[in-house]
Amino acid sequence: MSLLIRIFSFLPLSVLYFLADYLLYPLIRHVVRYRLKLVCKNIRLSFPEKTEAELNAIVNAFYHHFSDVLVEIIHGYRASDEEMRQRVCFENMELLEDLAHKKHGAIAYLGHVCNWEWIADVGNQFADKSIVEHNVYRRQKNPRADKAMLQLRAKRGGECVEKNQLLRKLVQLRHAPYPFVIGLIADQKPSPRNAHVWTTFLNQDTAFLDGGEVLARKFDLGVVYVHITSIKRGYYRIHFELITDDASSMPENEITLAYARLLEDNIRQQPARWLWSHNRWKYSRL
Secondary structure, eight states, X not given: OOHHHHHHTTSOHHHHHHHIIIIIHIIIIIISOTTHHHHHHHHHHHOTTSOHHHHHHHHHXXXXXHHHHHHHHHHHTTOOHHHHHHHEEEOSHHHHHHHHHHHSEEEEEEOSBSOTXXXXXXXXXXXXXXXXXXXXXXXXXXXXXXXXXXXXXXXXXXXXXXXXXXXXXXXXXXXXXXXXXXXXXXXXXXXXXXXXXXEEETTEEEEEOXXXXXXXXXXXXXXXXXXXEEEXXXXXXXXXXXXXXXXXXXXXXXXXXXXXXXXXXXXXXXXXXXOXXXXXXXXXXX
């Protein structure tokens, strides 16, 4: 953890929110203008039915949300398990637990919605402590950032698995004496050579990663979507939605398409709380 993050993590969240409002937001939105053109373009193309005023409101709300997520991640380094249980409410946890036992393992799909990093706390929320949580991640180019992310996710109760090692890890887990859950964020763009599944998503022709579906079908895992809702500032509600308890019999691409539909519904309910700064539509279908 960098020294600066370590220092700021000792501050109360109320102070961090003050810094988010009066330092981070003006800096990111108005001074640096962090990916502003891309954010505006993504939002405009996703919601053609909205007025100019409504689109601008979403843009500004996104940058407020983005600033909040940054300070919440910092706060997460010091937050106790008890505080996190108060801030992140997991509903119908029994669906995920039962699925993990029934299939010996499950994939929990989610997106960069609300504070996705705090959702790694699910490992501390299981009533059945025999279930082991793993989170798939992409190694960061900056070694310090990579180390900090691993430290945060480990503190929240999950073991991180680099995406390129997921297949090997699943082979090991299928022979483990305990059920497991794999947390998988799959809403970012695939590379052109991995763009196998296309669908209309947020009014645009969009490619989705299908690696999670391929592994779910191969290992016959249960699959759920993690629906994240912001209740109020710093408080989130998590609801698990079943995609399938019989992945091996699902039609090809159906799991991925179901994920895309559920993710879009989640975003449309709170449009400012998705990661619009990602260049999601960089590639077009060939």
